[in-house]
Amino acid sequence: MKNTATRPHIGGGRPTTVLLLQQDVFIRTSIAEYLRICGYRVFEALSTDEAIGILEKSPETIGVVLSDAENGFALSRWTKTNRPKLRVILAASVERTARAAANLCDSGPQGKRPYDPQLLVQRIKVSQAGGDGSSS
Amino acid sequence: MVPAEVVAFRAAVILVVEDEVLIRISVCDYLRAAGFTVMEAGNGREALAILKVRADIALVLTDIHMSDGTDGVALIREIRKSYPAIKVITASAYRNTEPVEATVAKPYRLERLLAVIESVLGR
Numbered sequence: 001m002k003n004t005a006t007r008p009h010i011g012g013g014r015p016t017t018v019l020l021l022q023q024d025v026f027i028r029t030s031i032a033e034y035l036r037i038c039g040y041r042v043f044e045a046l047s048t049d050e051a052i053g054i055l056e057k058s059p060e061t062i063g064v065v066l067s068d069a070e071n072g073f074a075l076s077r078w079t080k081t082n083r084p085k086l087r088v089i090l091a092a093s094v095e096r097t098a099r100a101a102a103n104l105c106d107s108g109p110q111g112k113r114p115y116d117p118q119l120l121v122q123r124i125k126v127s128q129a130g131g132d133g134s135s136s
Numbered sequence: 137m138v139p140a141e142v143v144a145f146r147a148a149v150i151l152v153v154e155d156e157v158l159i160r161i162s163v164c165d166y167l168r169a170a171g172f173t174v175m176e177a178g179n180g181r182e183a184l185a186i187l188k189v190r191a192d193i194a195l196v197l198t199d200i201h202m203s204d205g206t207d208g209v210a211l212i213r214e215i216r217k218s219y220p221a222i223k224v225i226t227a228s229a230y231r232n233t234e235p236v237e238a239t240v241a242k243p244y245r246l247e248r249l250l251a252v253i254e255s256v257l258g259r
Contacts, residue, residue, distance in 0.1 A: 025182040026189070029175055036168075043161050046178040050157040057158055127189045 017041040017060050021051045021067035026127040031101050034120050039109030048074045094124050149173045153183040153198035166246045180206025200228035223256050
């Protein structure tokens, strides 16, 4: 993965920040990496509690939440009350999560996805097959 | 702008293992802004899962006391056994008795942490 010394952003402003809520470590790390390549700043959360902690206490402005379905419904109930304008994207499968990440990249800081999300799905599934780090 | 030689040096991949989410994201954010590629784990079990599938991790920065079964001590022992080339730094409020390359006591300044990382990675 290309390593850049400066964070890319549009027009000199701060990059858009994504809160990624995903229990599965392989999905989370791969999706986070994909979003960072296309210029997003990504905060990773393993659980609804972590995500709420970030939303409550981080001084950074979170632009959008991308979440697995299991945690996402609980987080959506919280955001409806506490952050009603925050966009929450729920994705129930690896494929849908990858497509959502690709769509975010298309409308993100660099305006394009780094590579085909199907390749991202393959990478995640290879990792899942090679390790046993799922959180369930 | 960071000089090209520093960019090359900071191509090292660091795995940060920390169960306090606000500490984890601030450390990772800081190290990424400094030019490192950083992966995150919320506990020792996640860290071991990442280590199984990533061959490019040069350094693990880990807390000692963490929830979810595999704490920092168990993680360090597994790294020493299965991934002896990976360097380890502990960052904890608790005393560490395991052999590691460096220890940073919490609370720490991020600038201090970066200096320790650079020293361990050999700059």
